[in-house]
Each structure stands twice: as C-alpha cells, then as structure tokens.
Amino acid sequence: MALIQLDNVSKVFSSRKVDVEAVRGFSLSIRKGEVVTLVGASGCGKTTVLNMVAGFIAPTSGKVFLEGEPVSRVEPRCGMIFQSYALFPWLTVRENVEFGPKVNGISRKTRKDLARNYIEMVGLTGFADSYPGELSGGMRQRVALCRALANKPDILLCDEPFAALDAMTRQVMQQELLNIVSRSGQTVFFITHSIDEALILSDRVVVMSARPGQVKAVYDIDLSRPRKIDVQLTDEYLKIKRKIWDLVEEEVKASMNM
Numbered sequence: 627m628a629l630i631q632l633d634n635v636s637k638v639f640s641s642r643k644v645d646v647e648a649v650r651g652f653s654l655s656i657r658k659g660e661v662v663t664l665v666g667a668s669g670c671g672k673t674t675v676l677n678m679v680a681g682f683i684a685p686t687s688g689k690v691f692l693e694g695e696p697v698s699r700v701e702p703r704c705g706m707i708f709q710s711y712a713l714f715p716w717l718t719v720r721e722n723v724e725f726g727p728k729v730n731g732i733s734r735k736t737r738k739d740l741a742r743n744y745i746e747m748v749g750l751t752g753f754a755d756s757y758p759g760e761l762s763g764g765m766r767q768r769v770a771l772c773r774a775l776a777n778k779p780d781i782l783l784c785d786e787p788f789a790a791l792d793a794m795t796r797q798v799m800q801q802e803l804l805n806i807v808s809r810s811g812q813t814v815f816f817i818t819h820s821i822d823e824a825l826i827l828s829d830r831v832v833v834m835s836a837r838p839g840q841v842k843a844v845y846d847i848d849l850s851r852p853r854k855i856d857v858q859l860t861d862e863y864l865k866i867k868r869k870i871w872d873l874v875e876e877e878v879k880a881s882m883n884m
C-alpha cells in the first residue's frame with residue numbers, strides 16, 4: 627500500500643476578489659522509504675501540494691491518504707521544513723531543535739544528545755546558544771533541517787530546504803540527508819528548483835505543469851546509490867537531466883506567458 631496517496635486532488639484559493647486555482651487533478655502515490663522530488667515553475671502549486679499532505683490545508687476536491695487513511699488534521703507523522711525556515715525566534719538554536727522532542731515527552735538527556743548530534747552534523751556546534759536572528763539565512767535553513775529531523779517523523783516534507791546554501795554546503799547537506807533517511811527508512815517528499823539536486827536525491831522526480839499544477843511527468847531515477855557528485859558526468863545522468871530540463875523550461879515559459 628502507498629504511504630502517501632494523492633487522489634485527483636485540486637485546490638482553489640478563494641477570496642472576495644479572485645479565485646486562484648493552484649492545483650488541479652493531482653494524483654501521485656509514494657511508497658514507504660521513497661525519496662520523491664517535485665519540480666516545476668514558481669507558483670505552480672508545489673508548496674500547496676506539500677501543505678495538503680501535511681494537513682495544513684484541505685483540498686477543494688479529491689483526497690489525500692496516509693497509509694490508506696484520509697488526512698483530516700495536521701498530520702503528526704509528517705515533519706515539515708518550511709520554505710521560510712519558520713524557527714521560533716525567541717528560542718536558541720539548541721532549544722529550537724529540542725522543541726519537538728520536548729513536546730513529545732522525550733527525556734532531557736536524550737533530547738540534549740539528539741540536538742547535539744544534529745547540530746554537529748550541520749556544522750553549527752559553535753552556534754547552539756545563538757538565536758535565529760543572529761544567524762545567516764543558510765544557517766537558519768540548517769537549523770530548520772535539524773529541527774525537523776529531531777522529531778524523527780515517518781515522512782519528511784521538505785520545501786526547498788537547501789535553497790539558501792552555498793554549493794558546497796548544499797552538497798554536504800544532500801549527502802547527510804540521504805545518509806539519515808537510508809538508515810532510518812524515512813520517506814521524503816522534497817521540493818526543489820534544482821534539477822541536479824532532484825537527480826542526486828531522488829528515486830523519482832515529478833515534474834509539475836504551470837499553474838494550475840498537475841503532474842506533467844514522473845521519471846524513475848535509476849542511477850546507482852550512493853550517488854557521488856561525479857555521477858553528473860555520466861551520459862545516463864545528462865540524458866535524464868536534459869529531458870527534465872526541457873519539460874520544466876516549457877512549463878516555466880508557459881507560466882510566464884512567453
């Protein structure tokens with residue numbers, strides 16, 4: 627059975643002035659342990675899809691299922707890394723990371739160890755007692771990743787979590803994420819604007835059409851794992867990258883009426 631299933635899901639945002647049809651007839655199944663990325667033009671409805679899986683917003687029509695049960699509230703099995711970090715500004719880095727485990731009643735000692743490990747993993751050991759306002763954008767993104775991981779959710783929903791990182795840090799973080807989820811068996815649904823990032827991380831890449839977002843194509847990425855950066859020089863990689871690139875480009879142009 628699919629862990630996540632979106633079944634003909636549509637979302638219209640209605641206000642007094644306009645209706646915005648963000649997502650239309652979106653169907654996708656994700657198995658446990660899969661890493662699936664969503665790529666598509668800005669504004670095509672990617673964040674909206676993730677928000678419906680997490681239960682933050684309800685579809686206008688269609689249904690989202692987790693392990694066969696319809697999502698009807700904010701889903702505790704999902705951990706979200708938001709596009710805009712969403713850290714608590716009044717808590718330090720360490721307190722932000724410990725927040726979820728604390729709410730879940732994890733002992734003080736265990737959550738301290740958890741936080742220390744994740745903070746070290748993302749290279750922020752010297753900043754554990756800093757506040758988010760004292761960090762750069764990329765550092766905040768790394769804290770947001772730690773905070774989501776510390777809850778050990780079954781499903782990690784990642785909304786462009788590495789967008790503000792420099793190229794080298796981004797590569798390191800991609801590898802760390804893969805190491806963690808390959809050990810834990812967690813399922814990852816990941817949004818990115820980088821086709822290279824999608825290809826390094828994914829078992830499958832879903833290309834969305836311009837808004838209203840639909841599934842335009844789904845590609846199985848059969849490149850062997852672990853994927854090191856030099857996979858990017860192989861013919862197989864370049865071939866699939868070209869295909870995805872062409873499709874995304876078409877949709878970006880459509881979304882900008884070019």
Ligand SMILES: Nc1ncnc2c1ncn2[C@@H]1O[C@H](COP(=O)(O)OP(=O)(O)OP(=O)(O)O)[C@@H](O)[C@H]1O
Pocket residue numbers: 639640646647648667668669670671672673674675709837
């Ligand atoms: N809460 C909301 N109220 C009204 N309209 C919304 C809301 N959230 C999203 N939208 C609209 O839905 C469409 C899709 O937005 P969404 O944030 O899902 O796009 P996206 O693919 O994540 O874009 P980006 O790549 O720029 O993050 C946009 O036209 C946006 O204006």
Ligand SMILES: [Mg+2]
Pocket residue numbers: 672673674709785
């Ligand atoms: Mg978005």
